[in-house]
Amino acid sequence: MTMVKKVLHLLFLPCSEATLLMEKRNAQAISSKENWKLSMHLMICKWCKMYNKKLALLDTLFKKTLSEKESEIKESDIQDFKNRMIEKLDF
């Protein structure tokens, strides 16, 4: 990165903080001042601009998948669990 760009970055907002503000914006928890700073940053920083696009894709993927997912467990482990549970609650 050129020196000029580095200075510009620091003047507005470093990328390490811009990426944090993206999370806040993404959750609609960003203040208008932060939002402005982030928008300025995204205009001049191609790294964050691209990251922001990727983050939007990740967000869409997660919205569609993370809430429904479950992990596989062996049938025999489930059966063992049921037996232990019924024994434990003393039915």
Added chain:
Amino acid sequence: MMKNEVLKNWIEQYSEPLLKKAFYLLSDKEEAQDIVQDVFIAAFSSYDSFGGKSQPLTWLMAILKRKVADFYRKKYRSEPNIRLDHFFDETGSWKNNDVLNDWNAAGKESELLDDQDFNKTLEECMEELPSRWKILLKMYYIEEKKAPEVSQEFNVSTTNLWKILQRSRMQLRECLEFNWFSRL
């Protein structure tokens, strides 16, 4: 039906979905079993408040989420230590240029989600996250991104929640970059 009979039926019917969900959230079989056991014990003792207003599984899943939050609060008391120096230099600028690679060639998200290999890669990348971050990330989406709620239930400040989401997502982006998008 008697309470005991109902509970016994629930254990028969709902152990499987509860265990699978708990295992997904905690990534540990033993812990998943312990927590689902607690869910049934809690359901047994507060059965009178159930009242049949919702589906039993919905009610049990709600208890499970509360138990996961309890588990998290007990296990992770200290402030999380989130470092970004893997990604950014001392001025806070990106260290590597791989973030600039274009993902558009990879197709739309609907196509990605239909691709089993992609889903597998995504899951593997997810499993590499420290469990502390992973639980929060999953719960954040399960709770429909309601940050104040997640922050309160899990007793993390919203600032730390943003940091954990940021750090997790940076790592996932990088993992997908190397293991999926750059290989296409």
